[in-house]
Amino acid sequence: MTRFMGTHTNRLDRKGRVSVPAPFRAELARLGTEEMVLRPSHRATCIEAWPLPAFEEMAGGIDQFDIFSDAQDDMAAALFADAHPMRPDGEGRIMLPEELIAHAGLGETITFLGLGRIFQLWEPEAAKRHVEESRARARERALTLPALRPGTRPAGGAA
Numbered sequence: 001m002t003r004f005m006g007t008h009t010n011r012l013d014r015k016g017r018v019s020v021p022a023p024f025r026a027e028l029a030r031l032g033t034e035e036m037v038l039r040p041s042h043r044a045t046c047i048e049a050w051p052l053p054a055f056e057e058m059a060g061g062i063d064q065f066d067i068f069s070d071a072q073d074d075m076a077a078a079l080f081a082d083a084h085p086m087r088p089d090g091e092g093r094i095m096l097p098e099e100l101i102a103h104a105g106l107g108e109t110i111t112f113l114g115l116g117r118i119f120q121l122w123e124p125e126a127a128k129r130h131v132e133e134s135r136a137r138a139r140e141r142a143l144t145l146p147a148l149r150p151g152t153r154p155a156g157g158a159a
Contacts, residue, residue: 003027004114007131009124011109016101017093018110024049024119025092038096038121039083040103044130046113047100047121052085054117096121 008021020028028034028051035052050058059079065072086094096106104121111127113120122130137143 003116004119005116006114007127008112009109010112012096012101012106013093016096016098017089018096018121019092020049020088020094021112022092024112024114025088027051034087036086036094037083038086038094038100039079040100041120042078044120045104045123045126046130047096047104049086049119049121051118055083 004024004027006021006023008023010019010021012018025034028036031051031053033052037050037052037055039048039050041048062072062075062079065075082099084097084100088094105123105126106121107123109124111122111124113122113127113131120127
């Protein structure tokens with residue numbers, strides 16, 4: 001199972017390039033791909049970074065809609081119209097499209113948040129607020145994860 005973990009902050013250079021944190025590049029390599037898809041989040045003012053295999057799996061859900069239906073058209077536009085396939089260069093940098101920079105309100109520094117299966121790129125203060133608010137909502141809702149029984153493994157996890 002993919003596990004992007006941690007919070008990392010890197011600088012955005014004048015050409016719109018930022019280094020993907022080494023632990024995230026290592027996780028992509030573990031998955032056997034350098035390719036990822038960047039897209040504006042439709043839930044927050046950040047950029048989502050999906051490993052290509054995970055993006056393809058998630059986007060495969062669009063097949064549940066009738067072709068040419070309004071629902072299919074809406075989901076296709078939401079998923080693909082602003083998606084940008086990426087591969088880090090030899091120094092681990094990616095070039096961020098201007099429209100994604102604007103969507104996330106990014107400046108000179110970018111915070112990368114590991115979210116397990118994907119990671120996100122945030123303006124640093126917005127990232128801090130997002131994590132604090134997420135923790136508060138989890139506490140308010142008393143969210144927990146189901147306990148694993150001995151000899152079982154998480155869904156989609158390796159033995």
